[in-house]
Amino acid sequence: xxxxxxxxxxxxxxxxxxxxxxxxxxxxxxxxxxxxxxxxxxxxxxxxxxxxxxxxxxxxxxxxxxxxxxxxxxxxxxxxxxxxxxxxxxxxxxxxxxxxxxxxxxxxxxxxxxxxxxxxxxxxxxxxxxxxxxxxxxxxxxxxxxxxxxxxxxxxxxxxxxxxxxxxxxxxxxxxxxxxxxxxxxxxxxxxxxxxxxxxxxxxxxxxxxxxxxxxxxxxxxxxxxxxxxxxxxxxxxxxxxxxxxxxxxxxxxxxxxxxxxxxxxxxxxxxxxxxxxxxxxxxxxxxxxxxxxxxxxxxxxxxxxxxxxxx
Amino acid sequence: xxxxxxxxxxxxxxxxxxxxxxxxxxxxxxxxxxxxxxxxxxxxxxxxxxxxxxxxxxxxxxxxxxxxxxxxxxxxxxxxxxxxxxxxxxxxxxxxxxxxxxxxxxxxxxxxxxxxxxxxxxxxxxxxxxxxxxxxxxxxxxxxxxxxxxxxxxxxxxxxxxxxxxxxxxxxxxxxxxxxxxxxxxxxxxxxxxxxxxxxxxxxxxxxxxxxxxxxxxxxxxxxxxxxxxxxxxxxxxxxxxxxxxxxxxxxxxxxxxxxxxxxxxxxxxxxxxxx
Numbered sequence: 149x150x151x152x153x154x155x156x157x158x159x160x161x162x163x164x165x166x167x168x169x170x171x172x173x174x175x176x177x178x179x180x181x182x183x184x185x186x187x188x189x190x191x192x193x194x195x196x197x198x199x200x201x202x203x204x205x206x207x208x209x210x211x212x213x214x215x216x217x218x219x220x221x222x223x224x225x226x227x228x229x230x231x232x233x234x235x236x237x238x239x240x241x242x243x244x245x246x247x248x249x250x251x252x253x254x255x256x257x258x259x260x261x262x263x264x265x266x267x268x269x270x271x272x273x274x275x276x277x278x279x280x281x282x283x284x285x286x287x288x289x290x291x292x293x294x295x296x297x298x299x300x301x302x303x304x305x306x307x308x309x310x311x312x313x314x315x316x317x318x319x320x321x322x323x324x325x326x327x328x329x330x331x332x333x334x335x336x337x338x339x340x341x342x343x344x345x346x347x348x349x350x351x352x353x354x355x356x357x358x359x360x361x362x363x364x365x366x367x368x369x370x371x372x373x374x375x376x377x378x379x380x381x382x383x384x385x386x387x388x389x390x391x392x393x394x395x396x397x398x399x400x401x402x403x404x405x406x407x408x409x410x411x412x413x414x415x416x417x418x419x420x421x422x423x424x425x426x427x428x429x430x431x432x433x434x435x436x437x438x439x440x441x442x443x444x445x446x447x448x449x450x451x452x453x454x455x456x457x458x459x460x
Numbered sequence: 461x462x463x464x465x466x467x468x469x470x471x472x473x474x475x476x477x478x479x480x481x482x483x484x485x486x487x488x489x490x491x492x493x494x495x496x497x498x499x500x501x502x503x504x505x506x507x508x509x510x511x512x513x514x515x516x517x518x519x520x521x522x523x524x525x526x527x528x529x530x531x532x533x534x535x536x537x538x539x540x541x542x543x544x545x546x547x548x549x550x551x552x553x554x555x556x557x558x559x560x561x562x563x564x565x566x567x568x569x570x571x572x573x574x575x576x577x578x579x580x581x582x583x584x585x586x587x588x589x590x591x592x593x594x595x596x597x598x599x600x601x602x603x604x605x606x607x608x609x610x611x612x613x614x615x616x617x618x619x620x621x622x623x624x625x626x627x628x629x630x631x632x633x634x635x636x637x638x639x640x641x642x643x644x645x646x647x648x649x650x651x652x653x654x655x656x657x658x659x660x661x662x663x664x665x666x667x668x669x670x671x672x673x674x675x676x677x678x679x680x681x682x683x684x685x686x687x688x689x690x691x692x693x694x695x696x697x698x699x700x701x702x703x704x705x706x707x708x709x710x711x712x713x714x715x716x717x718x719x720x721x722x723x724x725x726x727x728x729x730x731x732x733x734x735x736x
Contacts, residue, residue: 176559179640183559183567186552186611189544193608194574197582197589204584265466266474274723275481278488281719281726285671285687286712289694290491293701300490300506332484337730344731393580396671400691414580421584422676434580 204431212425223432232408233416233433237440240412243327244391244444250331251387252380255338260368262339263346273343277336284333288400291329292316295401319409322402326410330397334390338383345379346372374455381452385445392441413437491712495705502702517706525693525707527686531714534685537599537674538667541606545614545663546656548607553618554644558630568619571612579609587676597681602674606667614659621655622648658729661722668715686711 173180205223209216227233262273279287294301295315302312315325349372357367395414398404404411421430494502496513556564595601633643671687678684690711694704719726
């Protein structure tokens with residue numbers, strides 16, 4: 149052993165010791181205390197409850213009992229035979245797809261009109277956006293009055309010489325009424341998303357197309373719409389998720405009635421779990437519901453993403 | 461649009477849109493006016509402008525629906541949740557934006573799980589957890605819930621923005637002897653103020669308006685938030701629409717006011733913020 153090596157060893161012994169733990173703490177590059185609170189909250193409030201929810205779906209737990217038995221797929225078997233759940237799935241899908249169509253079409257039209265050279269454009273966008281921020285449950289009670297038998301809507305119908313309609317009392321019309329309220333409240337959101345997308349369409353493209361003699365409709369179809377594809381993705385996905393999950397409007401307007409005509413999966417889960425106290429059955433329905441949402445939303449996202457053009 | 465000239469057709473479109481807007485906003489007109497009408501007035505002609513407005517409906521609604529208590533409760537819940545979300549969210553985002561890429565990507569995916577695994581599933585177990593912790597009926601349960609539920613969204617919004625800030629800012633602060641926390645609080649956090657604005661607005665509107673969660677966690681307690689208190693009251697008084705509308709108007713007034721002040725900011729926030 150040379151002298152130099154001996155010295156080096158001595159030096160090494162005097163170097164401040166870093167334990168494996170300390171090195172791990174340094175490894176991330178930033179103090180872990182920054183992320184720790186978020187991780188704790190996230191795991192405790194989101195992740196663990198979801199995992200437990202999946203677990204409950206395979207038990208017979210009623211929410212109170214001390215003993216929990218695993219019963220395999222019995223809850224799911226019961227669900228397959230449950231006419232109410234099947235009808236709720238159908239209703240949920242009808243509402244969700246109707247809402248997506250209405251919000252995309254009208255949101256896009258509003259955005260295009262408001263963005264053209266109207267003098268009142270700024271006021272119009274404020275008017276059409278306003279309902280988006282208003283409390284859904286409160287807005288729904290307001291509409292409940294508008295739809296009521298002696299309410300303003302029937303009054304107007306009578307004035308125009310028509311019979312009153314049972315807006316919330318007739319099964320088919322009630323479904324449409326619920327869709328109207330929800331669309332009225334959220335079409336402004338689609339509008340502002342499309343408006344933001346329109347700002348990203350380079351004006352030179354349209355100018356060049358005008359010189360080439362393209363009609364406004366052709367410009368819309370070949371230039372504006374393709375460039376709006378990213379906004380379209382956001383719009384459709386948000387509308388779909390909202391449409392599959394909404395609850396307040398039905399709670400206020402119909403409570404799922406008349407009969408079960410407007411019962412959706414979210415109101416159904418609420419009733420099964422918290423009013424009938426069947427926690428595990430509710431969890432099974434919720435798990436199925438989650439799978440349905442994922443099975444619809446993920447492929448839709450895939451298809452829409454493919455249509456997005458990367459330009460820059 | 462390339463065609464910027466104002467023609468007769470533009471005017472026709474404009475006129476049609478103004479009519480459409482008036483029809484669209486008509487329910488809001490009803491919401492505001494019926495609250496000021498006596499029973500005899502609104503039942504005869506609900507759509508007329510109230511020429512001799514009354515405040516009696518508001519007095520009844522305010523005292524019978526305990527809206528004062530509900531207002532305090534809503535403010536406590538919203539303020540508490542926003543405080544937790546802003547700090548916990550921006551701290552986590554700073555970590556994600558500045559830590560090793562491998563760690564950052566893993567954590568990003570981990571937080572993304574919440575958006576793929578639908579929350580409906582966690583609702584029941586969380587309810588049970590709150591019950592076991594004796595938090596049902598307390599605003600703390602809601603603050604905890606929103607702090608978790610809105611966290612991934614808040615983190616993503618902040619992370620995108622902080623990533624775009626040059627690291628030179630951090631390094632300069634470090635050279636001057638600042639710790640990680642000092643760097644973040646005095647250098648980075650002030651620079652991300654626009655995101656903080658968006659985070660506050662979007663979360664505030666969402667939390668203020670949410671009905672289902674407080675319905676589960678606070679029903680029947682003295683801490684009912686505005687939506688729950690209003691819904692409970694309306695379900696009792698459903699025939700006297702003047703009083704019902706007074707309650708609805710009081711309940712929705714704070715968000716209306718916020719919108720009146722911040723419309724532009726809010727529209728931008730909703731258009732851009734939800735992409736995260």
